[in-house]
Amino acid sequence: MTEPSKKKLLVVDDDQDVRELLCDVLSQKGYAVITAENGAAMWPQLQTQTIDLVLMDLFLQEEDGLQLARQIRDQYAMPIMMLTGKGDETDRILGLELAADDYMMKPFNIRELTARIYALLRRASAIPATPIKVEEAHECLRFGHWILDRTARTLKDIHGKQISLTHGEFSLLEVLATHPDRVLTREQIIDYSRGLETEVSDRTVDVLILRLRRKIEINPKTPEFVKTQRGLGYLFQGPVRKN
CATH class of the missing domain: 3.40.50.2300 (Response regulator)
Incomplete structure (x- = not known):
């Protein structure tokens, strides 16, 4: 046995x-x-x-x-x-x-x-067998101990605690989480991010990455999810699961 x-x-x-x-x-x-x-x-x-x-x-x-x-x-x-x-x-x-x-x-x-x-x-x-309840009609992405609700545009941990994200931070996280395990250049991130500010530059993306890491990473200096690919861009480490 x-x-x-x-x-x-x-x-x-x-x-x-x-x-x-x-x-x-x-x-x-x-x-x-x-x-x-x-x-x-x-x-x-x-x-x-x-x-x-x-x-x-x-x-x-x-x-x-x-x-x-x-x-x-x-x-x-x-x-x-x-x-x-x-x-x-x-x-x-x-x-x-x-x-x-x-x-x-x-x-x-x-x-x-x-x-x-x-x-x-x-x-x-790290992904519990019985995660917190979310609306069945909502489109959600789950990674680590986080649940990204694309319908309600919220980010919660597995205990239901909501994390405050700006419009730009949410849009960036949404782009990264919908393209897991792929290197995205800053230009691709800008193209995919309809919700980012109107005037967006490479520097804007870098600043948003730093802010996002402070909110979702246990240690922002050694990120588990949002990883830098030197000379290329950024990679979001999966797995990411859809509801």
Whole structure:
């Protein structure tokens, strides 16, 4: 019987060698690992067991891994990591936007893979199983212990405490949270932000970033969510979940 403290991972891959490798490696790291070669074998596992994270091959034989991941996301809240041997950037962005919380290329570095799995599980544990009640008709984004209500244009923590944001701060956070795990230049942020002030400059974006960090980050100097990409712009670290 699985120990209650063990996190349970589901590996979905049509390559038996990959399944066995991941099962061995992750079991040695203390995880309980179950495997499935396709969607038909995957669904009974999801329906009968509590799965903490899914690792799924993007290109399964005769099946679309992205479609399966999106179906999982419609019913379950656990993190999903996509694995693929193809380096198409379009697939990467599409996968992250549609369903996945992270993405790795085959052949992957085992140390990096296990580190990313640990990070996904740690961030997911910060999102409670029974979050505060919000209006069902409202469009909300959840990240860490925050709930961004795009309909009411409010930001609350999981205990219901509302954080005061200016119009510009909210618009900036909305842009970042709707484009998680992607580097956005200052120009892109300005283009996406219809709610920012009329006269917007790169400096305005930087100032708003600093103000936003002071409100949502535990330590603004080492941000967990809004990360600077030197010479490029900013990246909002996911996962971000929609209600």
